[in-house]
Amino acid sequence: MTPSTEILNWLVIGFEQPTGSLTEFFYYDKHDREFFSIMAVDYFMLDEEMNIAGNVTTNYSKTQTNTLVERMKKIENDDPSIIPVPRVTLDDPKNVMQQFLGTLSDQKLIDRLNQQTQTQNYKTKFDFYFEDETEELIKQNWEKAKSTFLHQQIDTFLNLNNINIAHSTLWVVDSEGSISIDLTKDSNSTLIIDKTKTKKRWWKFWQ
Incomplete structure (x- = not known):
């Protein structure tokens, strides 16, 4: 499968998602010329200031975490360099x-x-x-x-949007990962979100 074909298959999955689905969101980063998606559970990593919450640990690499947070902040601030991939209308x-x-x-x-x-x-x-x-x-x-x-x-x-997929890449997180959240600092209670069980990225079924 060529990189361009992989991107097209990924875009097909993004476009045909039900309009009411809140599981995964698809985007294009104009600055990096890269397609990427954000899983809804990724937002559990952030505090109210859009920084990594102090009670959160994840097995994402540091580079992956930083990229996710940077892009989620851009999305939150309606940064024009981030283009949402639309879904077909009803x-x-x-x-x-x-x-x-x-x-x-x-x-x-x-x-x-x-x-x-x-x-x-x-x-x-x-x-x-x-x-x-x-x-x-x-x-x-x-x-x-x-x-x-x-x-x-x-x-x-x-x-x-003047996007050339031949000159673009598809961002792939090496690990589906999990996010652990301490529910209280006074106990050992922990909420663990296992992303491999929560939702496998749909486009991977096309590989």
């Missing part, structure tokens, strides 16, 4: 799904998939869920239609 998936339904001839399948289209909401992943007996060609055609749409959206995003 109407976009419905329109693409409806267009795909127009290519089908099996009325029972159309009715079943149309119901999925109508129930598409901000918590729902942009996808159809086919039954096992559905023809493989239909599934492949849907994946092609969805991929074409998402890549068109990605191309528009890259062009509008």
